[in-house]
Amino acid sequence: MNQNSHPLFFLINKNPRANRPAMNTLSAPTPSTAARRGPLTNSIGTTVFLVCTACLIWCVTADTAKGAEPTNNSGSKSWLGFRGDGTSRASSSAPEKLEIGDGGNLAWKLKMPGRSVAGPIVVGDLVVTTSSSGQDGEVLHISGVNLQSGKLEWEQTFRATGRPFCHPTSANAAPSPASDGQRIFAFFSSNDLACLSLSGELLWYRGLGYDYPKAGNDVGMASSPVVVDGTVIVKVEAQGDSFAAAIDAETGKNLWRIERPQMSNWASPLVIQRPDDRNEVVIQSRQGVIAVDPRSGKTQWSTDEGGSAIPSPTSADGLLILPSDEVIALNVGASASTPEVAWRNNKLSPRNASVVASDARLYSLKGSVLVAANLKDGEQVWQKRLKGLGSSWATPVLSENRLYIFDQTGKGLVVEDQGEDAETIHEIELGEGVLGSPAIADGRLVIRAANTLFCFQ
Numbered sequence: 001m002n003q004n005s006h007p008l009f010f011l012i013n014k015n016p017r018a019n020r021p022a023m024n025t026l027s028a029p030t031p032s033t034a035a036r037r038g039p040l041t042n043s044i045g046t047t048v049f050l051v052c053t054a055c056l057i058w059c060v061t062a063d064t065a066k067g068a069e070p071t072n073n074s075g076s077k078s079w080l081g082f083r084g085d086g087t088s089r090a091s092s093s094a095p096e097k098l099e100i101g102d103g104g105n106l107a108w109k110l111k112m113p114g115r116s117v118a119g120p121i122v123v124g125d126l127v128v129t130t131s132s133s134g135q136d137g138e139v140l141h142i143s144g145v146n147l148q149s150g151k152l153e154w155e156q157t158f159r160a161t162g163r164p165f166c167h168p169t170s171a172n173a174a175p176s177p178a179s180d181g182q183r184i185f186a187f188f189s190s191n192d193l194a195c196l197s198l199s200g201e202l203l204w205y206r207g208l209g210y211d212y213p214k215a216g217n218d219v220g221m222a223s224s225p226v227v228v229d230g231t232v233i234v235k236v237e238a239q240g241d242s243f244a245a246a247i248d249a250e251t252g253k254n255l256w257r258i259e260r261p262q263m264s265n266w267a268s269p270l271v272i273q274r275p276d277d278r279n280e281v282v283i284q285s286r287q288g289v290i291a292v293d294p295r296s297g298k299t300q301w302s303t304d305e306g307g308s309a310i311p312s313p314t315s316a317d318g319l320l321i322l323p324s325d326e327v328i329a330l331n332v333g334a335s336a337s338t339p340e341v342a343w344r345n346n347k348l349s350p351r352n353a354s355v356v357a358s359d360a361r362l363y364s365l366k367g368s369v370l371v372a373a374n375l376k377d378g379e380q381v382w383q384k385r386l387k388g389l390g391s392s393w394a395t396p397v398l399s400e401n402r403l404y405i406f407d408q409t410g411k412g413l414v415v416e417d418q419g420e421d422a423e424t425i426h427e428i429e430l431g432e433g434v435l436g437s438p439a440i441a442d443g444r445l446v447i448r449a450a451n452t453l454f455c456f457q
Contacts, residue, residue, distance in 0.1 A: 108150025162209020
């Protein structure tokens with residue numbers, strides 16, 4: 001079916017939880033499940049659509065409470081996508097300790113309407129997180145929360161149009177949302193893509209599973225979108241329909257679509273900037289890596305150096321870091337159109353989490369072992385076994401010389417790079433699993449656990 005001719009069907013929560021207070025650091029009552037979810041309107045079948053912007057704005061403003069438009073949506077006050085700008089490195093300092101209870105620095109926590117393994121984003125004073133609920137994860141939630149107070153500003157609820165089924169470890173809310181500072185783009189494993197204003201108004205909606213019904217796998221999709229040059233880049237790689245596409249951020253229409261290898265892939269694309277200030281989108285698979293122009297989809301360069309299907313690439317100081325059976329650094333800061341290999345090291349390969357890089361070092365999490373290496377040449381500096389850390393899927397985040405690492409049981413460590421060695425300077429138990437990468441903004445650390453959103457200051 002033509003992707004511009006979808007019927008206008010959608011499911012919206014008519015009773016958003018915009019007035020529900022956050023749980024503060026003292027003991028506050030938790031609303032009942034029924035009160036949290038609110039009634040849902042009835043949808044007409046399982047549908048998917050490209051929404052007419054003007055019509056949708058009318059429909060949504062009639063049914064949805066709106067929050068205030070956040071301001072100052074750049075710099076240290078924002079974390080606009082998976083791993084922030086794609087590096088997991090913060091320009092804002094995060095708290096050195098994470099403590100709950102009397103004398104602790106938990107600013108607030110908020111129970112969410114469903115489960116999530118996605119990381120949150122921060123746009124100015126707005127935290128955005130996604131959730132999924134229902135027997136098969138078919139109910140999709142997008143929530144906007146005030147960063148300072150923890151108050152729920154708005155919430156939108158939809159019905160999945162694609163396959164919602166996921167492995168029990170994962171969830172339909174697996175990809176992290178993204179933002180251009182003016183709009184929010186929320187993507188789900190069911191290949192539903194929603195564009196909202198910062199006040200929670202639905203601007204357009206795409207059900208990519210409707211256009212490409214064979215896109216999906218039994219484990220679930222997890223690649224997070226990136227926003228660049230007025231486009232939203234999504235990567236949907238599976239055994240059936242397998243592609244990367246650019247969606248116009250303003251209209252929701254396809255700008256281009258390229259075929260990708262027919263194999264499962266959960267790594268996210270990455271935006272890099274070349275010496276001539278051109279933006280490129282890096283897309284990796286086990287068969288190699290390509291960089292494309294975000295507006296045209298034209299391949300700018302490619303390499304058969306293998307990439308991982310789980311950890312995503314990162315970049316720092318003119319180097320593109322590719323995880324695979326080894327970690328490979330490509331010199332994208334040079335003027336050559338096709339970057340050359342700067343170094344490679346087979347002792348740095350991460351397990352699940354993506355590599356984290358600063359201007360001088362990179363960090364790789366191999367199970368419960370954290371390895372630090374020089375960014376310039378890839379030489380290992382130290383290796384530290386993190387006692388008590390279980391299986392970790394969430395990519396760590398870096399603030400100054402401190403890494404914040406969480407495992408899927410909810411145990412968190414603050415690890416300080418002390419030059420020639422590292423030390424765990426703080427530990428915390430959240431009581432819920434964390435599989436999404438945290439966000440750092442305005443001096444705060446925001447963590448999305450399975451069913452709760454935490455903010456430390």
